[in-house]
Amino acid sequence: MPDDVKPYRHRFPKSIIQHAVWLYHRFTLSYRDIEELLLQRGIQVSHETIRDWCEKFGPTITKELRKREPRRGSHWHLDEVCVKIKGVKHWLWRAVDEHGAVLDVLLQEHRDTDAAKTFFTKLLSGYEAPTTIHTDKLGSYGAAIREPPELHGAEHREVISTARCNNLIEQSHRPTRNQERSQKGFKDIEKAQKFLDLHARTSNLHHHTRTTVIAETRRTNQRAAFQTWSEVALLAA
Known part of the structure; x- marks a missing residue:
């Protein structure tokens, strides 16, 4: 047409x-x-x-x-940041590869092991298992990584975000923060998730x-x- x-x-x-x-x-x-x-x-x-x-x-x-999108790298960097929706605290989970391309994003109400497992399940449904996983020192990551058989061969490296050891993922959060400020905060979790999904794909493009x-x-x-x-x-x- x-x-x-x-x-x-x-x-x-x-x-x-x-x-x-x-x-x-x-x-x-x-x-x-x-x-x-x-x-x-x-x-x-x-x-x-x-x-x-x-x-x-x-x-x-x-x-x-x-x-x-092209085939993504095998080194994953994961992080989570606090996002408020109608004044209620939520957590935005994000994963990028070693080149800074966004693998996926997921808004969740919690920052615990179940939430980490949910995010890994989402990642593994779209990508091959990584060789290395970089995370901050949140204990929920370790517990979640030990469960899926696909991740048993992956090396888990904990880094200190404040020491700028995880700059790839930290920089990836910035466009979302800018848009969040522009919108004066997200109002609805479902609409915010749809926005963030396309925002990530556009960023990759x-x-x-x-x-x-x-x-x-x-x-x-x-x-x-x-x-x-x-x-x-x-x-x-």
Whole structure:
């Protein structure tokens, strides 16, 4: 279907919808910011409509982006940070590989062994078992790693986050923190999880577009990321 065809029951073409969703997940922008950016280009759409687009098409884009991700590394770095949803403390569990690519994220109400087991189950459903697992000194990790047979061959290394031994995972949390501040906190755990899933996949897609490589290589990487986004977004819309 051509890019400029309007999706069923939507009065805007796919190209506008996918661009709005991309803006929201690529940069630290609010729905109202995107509304203004589109208006500057002569596109009049409300921030509520942009929110609806993100919620409707986000899960499919997430799924399609994940299908296209390359094979990930065998050294996992795991960490968890506190996130408040409607004032209630939750924990955001995150795993990245040795190259800084996000493997998965999971919001949970607890920071205990059962929560760690749940996160490892989610990781192992999508990736091969790692050779090395780096975590902080939370005891729940050790207990959770000992249970799955797939992890028995993995070396578990405990690091001290405050000593900057786990910088890959610490840096990976920053975009989420920025977006959390932009949204003035997350309001709903299910919607927050869907947002974070796509936010992670978008981060991976653009992982090599802001590096210190020469400008020509960086632009080539950026064009490839733009093309991939357009392809998966058009499938979703």
